[in-house]
Amino acid sequence: MEKCHRLWEYSEFSSEIEENIKKGMRREEAVHTAIDTCIEKGILKDILIKQKAEVLHMILTEYDEKKHFRTLFREGKEEGREELLRELVKKKLDKGKTIAEIAEDLEEEISVIERMMP
Numbered sequence: 001m002e003k004c005h006r007l008w009e010y011s012e013f014s015s016e017i018e019e020n021i022k023k024g025m026r027r028e029e030a031v032h033t034a035i036d037t038c039i040e041k042g043i044l045k046d047i048l049i050k051q052k053a054e055v056l057h058m059i060l061t062e063y064d065e066k067k068h069f070r071t072l073f074r075e076g077k078e079e080g081r082e083e084l085l086r087e088l089v090k091k092k093l094d095k096g097k098t099i100a101e102i103a104e105d106l107e108e109e110i111s112v113i114e115r116m117m118p
Helices: 004-024 027-040 043-052 050-092 099-106 110-115
Strands: none
Touching: 004 027, 027 043, 027 050, 043 050, 050 099, 099 110
């Protein structure tokens, strides 16, 4: 960061946003406040004055996209787990195991195993 002043400025701007969030501000309010603070301190001043709306939009959109993708990943992971569990239950049923035995083998509640039954 010593070699690239812009990188340092961006880091300071990001830190301002995160500090504002830690203080309890909503994301949008935290970004607005960070922009104003950084302009006052001369951090990214030229960019923030000329392109305040674009910067605000970019940061809030990027944040929402990250949140969206994390949610999709989590949902996909849960769906994948359920699929795997269904397959395991079917295989164990085919081997003649009881629901109670399957639940014990897979360390799941009987009600979960019953939902996974084909």
